[in-house]
Amino acid sequence: MTRADLAEQSVDLSDPRYYINREVSWLGFNERVLHEALDPRTPLLERLKFLAIYSSNLDEFFMVRISGVMEQAEAGVHPRTPDQTAPAKQLEIMRSHLVKEVALQHQTFEYELRPALTEHGIYLQNYRDLTQEQIFFLRDYFEKRIFPVLTPLSVDPSHPFPRMSNLSLNLAVRVADPETGLERFARVKVPSSLPRFVGMPEPLRTYQGEPCQWIGVPLEQVIAENLGYLFTGMAIVGHHLFRITRDADFPVLEDEADDLLLAIEKEISKRRLEGFVCRVEVESTMPEDLKAGLMGELKVGRDRVYEVDGLLNLSDLFFFLSLPLPELKDQPWAALVPPRLKPVVDLDGDDAKGYSEHPPNIFATLREGDILMHHPYESFTASVQEFITQAANDAKVLAIKMTLYRTSGDSPIVKALIAAAANRKQVVALVELKARFDEANNIEWAKKLEDAGVHVVYGIVGLKTHTKTTLVVREEGDEIRRYVHIGTGNYNPKTSKLYTDLGLLSCRDDLGADLTDLFNSLTGYSRQQAYRKLLVAPLTLRDRMEALIHREIDQAQSGGKGKIVAKMNSLVDARIIKLLYEASQAGVEIDLIVRGICCLRPGMTGVSDNIRVISVIGRFLEHSRIFCFHNDGQPEYYIGSADWMTRNLDRRVEAVVPIEDPGLNKELQMILDTLLADNRQAWEMDADGTFTQRRPQAGEEARGTHATMMAYTLKRDSLL
Template identity: 70%
Template sequence: MTLGTDRLPQSDVVDLKEPQYYFNRELSWLQFNDRVLHEALDDRTPLLERLKFSAIFSANLDEFFMVRVSGLLEQVRVQVATKTPDGLSPAKQMEAIRSHLRPKLRQQQELFEKCLRPKLAEHGVILKSYGDLGPEQQSYLQRYFEAQIFPVLTPLSVDPAHPFPRLSNLSLNLAVAVTDPETGIQKFARVKVPGSLPRFLGLPEHLHPEGEHSWVWVGVTLEEVIAHNLHYLFPGMTLQGHYLFRITRDADFPVREDEADDLLLAIQEEISKRRLEGSVCRLEIQTAMPEDLRQGLTQELGVAEEDIYELEGLLNLKDLFFFLSLPLPDLKDEPWKPVVPPRLKPFFDQEESDSIFKIIRQGDVMMHHPYESFGASVQTFIEQAAQDKHVLTIKMTLYRTSGDSPIVDALIAAAENGKQVVALVELKARFDERNNIIWARKLEDAGVHVVYGVVGLKTHTKTALVVRQERDRICRYVHIGTGNYNPKTSNLYTDLGLLSCREDLGADLTDLFNFLTGYSRQIAYRKLLVAPLTLRKGMVALIHREIAQAQAGRPARILAKMNSLVDGEMIRLLYEASQVGVEVKLIIRGICCLRPGLPGVSDRIQVISIIGRYLEHARIFAFHNDGDEEYYIGSADWMPRNLDRRVEAVTPVEDPALVQELKTLLDIMLSDNRQAWDLRADGTYTQRRPGPDEAERNTHVLMMERTRHRDQGGTIDGIAQRHTFERSGDPNG
């Protein structure tokens, strides 16, 4: 699928706002998800990891429908005709989304049924069909149904006395057709497959098939067990058929913050509505569902025919995550244990409570998760601050954190130790609202000053400030990162963080927290670029500086790594930079609305995407600056929401050794020939492959190897040199 036309300007005057210079945001996201699915299709990926990527593909789609598709459908409903920068109306975008998705969903289903499922069986993991089970196995499952499943089920009939039930979002259901033998009237009922029970039910070992194979797991799906025991739910009725279906509701809700007396209560009310009240934006059904049932569901749910997705086989392949729990290490990625960042190792060899602060005073510390441990760096920093008798104040922003967060526990301990603790808990972090409300209340109960952010903005910045009394002066220690304070995702997402006691950064964070918690109108910062105040104009100025360097005949280069590039102003600036000779290299994991490789417009712009074992989440921005290079890391992508509607913080990295680390990381990523995809001018992505005599260069493998060598005291120069490559316009100069 191409995301734009091949039409090019026919005159010397180029209007960079023309639609042909932009890819559609939604279609670009779908292509990102296609690259995720490709990891499941790629037989170089370990088998259970292939199941994981298929599950991620489905989980991603759920959120895409709940947020993006639901919004487009609402625009179509009220006849919004406004076009996106690429020239598509909401209706045209929906047509393109449906057209793109149907073959991809068939491909995913066929992959599981015809490839992954048989391969699992080869390794002793058999997902059986209920009808293929022997009498003893069926008898066991019947007893299990009676004892464990039947008491949980609630069949809901649909007739004049029983209106169509309110179906919960993302619920898996059985549509059951029954006939009353006395009247001959056919009736319809709905049975929800309970999410509180395991989706995949394993048989006990003594009921595994006989043979030479050392079986690991043999079982069936929960819905099949329910379906073959429906007579318990409808005694005296004649069962005509049963068919799976699943619904997706609009889960994006606006909160009128300026009208809410209590933001926490307002969001709680909206969360309760999300599960049952959002309009249905997708109906997934089994292909075998008869037309009368299909039409009945369509009418009752208010779903358009074009928003019904017929699927063969299992629905909700997100549940394939289950198989990663099986004891088959040879079918998974080799485990990785994050190491202690080298600069922080002395702390773990000392007993003085202030040794981590001594280390930070010696110079900035940069961590790269998950290669380096979140627990031995960021978490330890906060925990030590909570216990240190000289620490007076801790201030943090919490966007998303885990359900058993040691960070939150440390903040509570700090408050109990008499320190002033301020936590900005972002209640509007989508799909984490409920979790964040729980933490906000727990923190408040412990005496922490909890604030919910700034009206009209989401607080997305990842920052912490520790104020410490040291002899006759106050010293401020900071953490500024690219990822959430979440120990669980820190093992899955690649993120960077900076620990520093530089006075300018400490003063900037003091001003930032005053902006977040009070009525400060701070509009200038010493070092930080802060959205929505200074980040956009700061990045614009940095790009303009490279443009001026190129116009003066000097080398000019920009290298940016981010999750998504959507903002029209930033894209046009990059086009202008390319036109005057600036070399631009972009590493963008997800959405990219910029169209590279157009002669005379973007032919000096290269875009790659890295998709692999870890989710690339770190944001890095590098500018050549006539040889005096500047590097930045932070929480913001180049999207309108990050630049204009969120609180974000981007910090310069100034220590030469840390700058070299960022250079090496970017060099490794740009040379990747295993996980990297090149974006072409027509909108397609092409995965790189090693040449016949070329070694495989996998970013995540190389970073683990490099980190391991350094942790063991070995040299890392050889690794870096082994994977350097020749390319024009090296942004490292």
């Protein structure tokens, strides 16, 4: 079938029915996260973790996505999304979905997981079910640790309704004057600076007279049972917990901001208190008149109120992973050192063993060939972090340039850049101040870097710099050699233990030249128009990806084999989706591995018959992006920071790199094959947008991606 034939077909590939609404698709992703908490195959404390992740994800979704749709609906605008679902209809669909899902989440915790915890000696109790000695302890704890922190705020004609911070947990308290009988309303904020769950000291760690692993109560119950301390002489009529969520997506007019850092600092302070309330969670026992009063003061309708039967803010359940109960958690995993970066043994060492170990010279190692790292199976510390640390302390290194989108609060990467500046190297750090919810952390690091003499820049006006790249310039004899790292994940040693990501270390001349040009365009006024190898957004990435898909179409139409395998976090861009539909119609076989949002509908007759979509959810968060194009039996592989989303292709600085070493391509193909063969963590997408979890068939062994990759990494290490 030629392109002309495709064009003459009656199928209109722009028809909204061929596209899934982005927000609805995200809800499906978070539902798959929730399923990990429902799945009895998941270890108990890990099930609590997934409940917490579900809640944390949902908080951010309300703050950014739902709040945005609310603004569209109130303004009466109808953005031209491919699915053409009006904002008001989106809100209706999302609320209907969430009312059921949130109820399921809380029911799972209250009636399944909470009782299951007691079977292992973990008791999250109600205050009044404790022994007298335990209550005495909590009363003393309240007086000494909690009471001094609390500030009750009354509401009356002389005291307006208090401003409440985003995601704050609050007690709505009714008190009555015994002399007049007049009732008053007051608000008590549950301090986020104190632990959410108050556990008993070891002597009181008992249940029904028997020792237990942990026993305690939520912080809000300790406050609620001691409200008399706050309202002396008043009668406590009732108290009910509620929590608010505010719009937290703010615009920064970069071209009008004299100082971007100061402008974003100002907006961060607004975010906590000034965003409109987009959700109110209340205890289901809250009386209707009190609920109505809250709604009036917060200026929200009933469609923004979610009644909760049980504990509010289940994201705090992360606490229980700190308990020393390894049998209730995933088996621990310690990342292994990549084979070519194994420590070098020095037989003349000075220690008592007569030998010592130290990392190899990473620059000499790279001159022998590229290295591909797969985190968290392989160590971020022993590869990426070691690369930057060695560069910071190598006398031959002249300059280090890198992009920082998100990093940890105690970042060793940033400390290495500061050390490099102290060693009189030229250091450039592009710090993305607009990395949502990491702005404050990035501002702090930007200031520290500047104070240390690092040249800090904030990227290009109007674009987020999302690329994960480092360039090291080293003097070697009479020549200058450039070393690079290009990855799919952030320079964050903490998330590198939780996210699956890929990174390439190389000293290929063309990549070094490309990164030099890229950094010049980011830090100066260069208008780079082309790159040798890198696919760079917003300049060349979209055009090249579309050209690679067209090449597969041409191959299929000429009687050959067309095949695409692509792994990413999200697939949203309408142009790419439409092109994939065209490829499917031409006979190109397409396998998509999409963890989160997918607006494409697979398996539609005459449109996407040849497209399959799976999502893998499990122990690690699948974050790497891999793109494989068959290319008439000479497959080309790419990795990078960009998803197939319009923002990544058109509104962010991204870098995708071709992997040209045949051995490294075999590694990438093995990763893709493992994901596609998964029958434990994989979900298959249907044309209606729903997902069905794969299960091992009778007599078939479970093949979970993460377990398979850990076993593969261990086996390879044992053979070295």
